[in-house]
Amino acid sequence: MVAVAFLGLGRMGAPMAANLARAGHDLVLYNRTAAKAAALAERLGAVVAPTPREAARQAEIVITMLADEDALLGVCDGANGVLAGLRPGGVLVDMGTTGPEGIERLAPRVAAAGGTLVDAPVSGSTAAAEAGGLTILVGAPEGTFRRLEPVLGALGDRVFHLGDTGAGSVMKLAVNNIIYALGNALSESLVLAERAGLERDVVYEVFEHSAISAPMVRYRREAFLAPDRTPAAFAMTLARKDLELITGLAATVGVDVEQAEANLSLYGKAIDAGLGARDMADVAVYLRRAADAT
Ligand SMILES: NC(=O)c1ccc[n+]([C@@H]2O[C@H](COP(=O)([O-])OP(=O)(O)OC[C@H]3O[C@@H](n4cnc5c(N)ncnc54)[C@H](OP(=O)(O)O)[C@@H]3O)[C@@H](O)[C@H]2O)c1
Known part of the structure; x- marks a missing residue:
């Protein structure tokens, strides 16, 4: 099973991370409020990373489920950010509702760090997140989408590939x-x-x-x-x-x-x-x- 880093363990992120653990993925967790990550990691038998960079270093796929673009940049930027830790060929999958314009601003920076940015925002509320029944709206290059399908399939029951990066957010x-x-x-x-x-x-x-x-x-x-x-x-x-x-x-x-x-x-x-x-x-x-x- 592919190693996944999950950043952002709020109302949606926590149950989504739990579904990835249930599906057998090796999980690395990060949350700004560290106590939430520690409590969830103990429950799931997952690893906690001290910084977004460390989380990214330990995984092939990095998922973010954060409030907004500011929060996304908060975990991506800086010496301890995701972009500093992304593996060559790594995929950053933003599942929060960031909007296509924020995704367009971030995509070239992820590419410069050696990875690919995918937007995969979700439709459905907390109950759907808990049940693994989200509708997932993906913008990604075709080959990257294929790599992600098994991971996204643990989070949602309908996964739509709508086009290249940014299309999911539209x-x-x-x-x-x-x-x-x-x-x-x-x-x-x-x-x-x-x-x-x-x-x-x-x-x-x-x-x-x-x-x-x-x-x-x-x-x-x-x-x-x-x-x-x-x-x-x-x-x-x-x-x-x-x-x-x-x-x-x-x-x-x-x-x-x-x-x-x-x-x-x-x-x-x-x-x-x-x-x-x-x-x-x-x-x-x-x-x-x-x-x-x-
Ligand atoms: N709730 C829903 O029904 C639903 C459905 C579909 C889509 N969405 C979208 O999914 C995303 C997450 O929603 P949610 O309901 O899970 O929100 P939430 O419960 O408020 O959680 C927000 C997450 O973002 C983190 N965060 C906020 N500001 C940050 C910053 N400046 N730097 C780093 N981390 C920051 C929070 O960390 P802390 O724990 O430290 O505060 C928390 O992990 C949003 O984009 C929302 O629009 C939500």
């Missing part, structure tokens, strides 16, 4: 643009129906059995119905980051994305109201509070 933003449209439409319609006198759980049950039912409508059920006792699965700050990537790409390619702009504005208001660390479904909480205040 697809991911196209998917997420719809996710935020649906999420915020759910929040608006739920609060609208509640304020007009219907019961929250009845309204949601109808959503689940109507034409708009989608996997996200079903797996975010508890987040919408009981926000106070449901832990965040996807922080609102990450939703805002994605919408900034979406509107940025739209500006670059010259497409009008009015509903993305509206969703970006709505997340901005909810984050300004102190809900940034809460789940993206808590836009409904923001709207409920705003309605109560009028």
Whole structure:
């Protein structure tokens, strides 16, 4: 089995790393907050690397699952960064949602370090990460994709090869643009129906059995119905980051994305109201509070 370094053990990264261990890969773990890596390594029987460079030195494939481009550069750059430790012919697979423009900026630097950058962002929430049921959207040269297939197959049940490096990130933003449209439409319609006198759980049950039912409508059920006792699965700050990537790409390619702009504005208001660390479904909480205040 090929040795894999996994950097970024947050809500998504930790269960993904666990699936690689379960599939029999030799795992080297790194996380900025080292205690998370130590605890997971003990559970999985994996090795912890003290720096991203050491993690990269010990593996043929280096996977990153980090918050955003700044975090990715934080582990790639510098004397202790991934680029300083990448093996000749090594592959850096970024599975976070970094966006095609960030991937385009990093790719030549990975090539200069002797490796290949692949973008493989994922669709699906923490439950899909735990179940190895993610949808993986890959941008990679053909030969590199073939090398990665057994590793990615341990993380997801649908692996799409969309083109060369960067193509996976374009697809991911196209998917997420719809996710935020649906999420915020759910929040608006739920609060609208509640304020007009219907019961929250009845309204949601109808959503689940109507034409708009989608996997996200079903797996975010508890987040919408009981926000106070449901832990965040996807922080609102990450939703805002994605919408900034979406509107940025739209500006670059010259497409009008009015509903993305509206969703970006709505997340901005909810984050300004102190809900940034809460789940993206808590836009409904923001709207409920705003309605109560009028
Ligand atoms: N959650 C979901 O449902 C979901 C679904 C699909 C895609 N995604 C995408 O997957 C990525 C990870 O999401 P997540 O929910 O797992 O996020 P998360 O739980 O917040 O974890 C973020 C990870 O990034 C690390 N990090 C943040 N800033 C850093 C920096 N400056 N330098 C080094 N490391 C840094 C964190 O390290 P610490 O532990 O030290 O904070 C942690 O390991 C994001 O791009 C997100 O958009 C998420």
